[in-house]
């Protein structure tokens with residue numbers, strides 16, 4: 441399908457986040473310890489409907505939880521468990537969980553309630569008959585857009601996916617391979633979000649994973665969709681983890697982690713949640729520190745492409761603030777080291793997928809004094825992405841990814 445390069449406007453002037461991170465040399469990571477952790481009400485925990493929905497989808501299977509003792513030894517913690525989202529329902533990232541649930545809920549809303557359906561073909565027929573031709577639209581830095589494009593294909597709908605300039609060719613091809621039209625928007629991911637928002641209309645249904653004033657339901661459903669990851673971990677983990685490390689882009693996955701793992705707990709109880717961001721796009725830490733969403737200006741050129749966001753999700757921010765104990769910002773060299781370490785441990789993953797391990801190594805190497813991770817701790821890493829840019833993987837690891 442067509443890949444178009446837009447010649448639209450660039451984004452507005454940003455306000456720097458200005459995080460008060462620990463003093464550091466340029467090569468060090470930055471840590472923000474969050475002193476605003478509070479009790480998230482129990483009602484914030486998503487119900488069982490989400491996972492029940494996913495179980496009905498073609499190709500649904502529980503993703504592996506891997507115990508990697510070599511990484512525990514390398515980082516000096518008791519145990520490292522990796523929730524391996526490198527392949528989820530045939531796609532190389534977890535994002536289909538949110539895109540599928542949000543698309544379904546958006547369509548149900550337009551239909552005025554949940555229709556009866558056995559297969560997605562049944563659902564597609566109901567949508568075609570009662571809603572006519574629709575186009576799913578979203579901005580993406582890769583994975584969410586491909587997932588929305590996949591849902592459109594499964595439901596017989598059109599899709600238009602907006603990516604920021606600089607998006608790796610392989611990721612654009614991945615989206616186009618779902619049959620979607622791809623527009624390349626000048627500027628950052630946040631600029632692509634603004635263009636997508638303006639397209640919303642009768643025929644164009646925006647299924648965004650980030651929120652802005654007046655646009656909150658679809659991103660809420662996207663985050664709810666990620667609950668399936670944590671429902672699976674609950675069944676799989678030998679014991680509840682002490683520390684959970686989560687890569688953060690706009691913060692929707694983080695909000696899901698907070699709601700699923702910390703709802704109803706006091707700040708002293710339960711796992712410590714740590715968010716990881718690229719140092720050039722640490723928009724969640726900036727927002728948590730400021731108490732409101734602030735724009736971290738681009739260009740956001742980290743190799744952790746899925747985390748190249750300058751604006752945290754408005755909707756996710758209160759949950760992230762209430763549930764994340766710390767945020768660590770890492771550079772690309774640390775990410776490359778994490779990609780190599782995971783590859784040696786037998787897991788070939790993309791750069792964004794390796795961010796959680798990069799965050800853990802930053803914590804144990806740079807921030808032992810401010811935030812010690814106990815030597816007996818069980819650490820859960822969310823490895824959210826497989827290899828989505830094989831050329832990039834080969835540059836880092838020195839061999840092509842294993843199939």
Ligand SMILES: Cc1ncc(COP(=O)(O)O)c(C=O)c1O
Pocket residue numbers: 533534535581582583584649687688689690691692693694746747792793824825
């Ligand atoms: C592979 C991967 N991991 C993590 C994230 C971060 O998710 P969120 O934007 O919900 O914070 C993304 C976002 O695109 C992603 O693609």
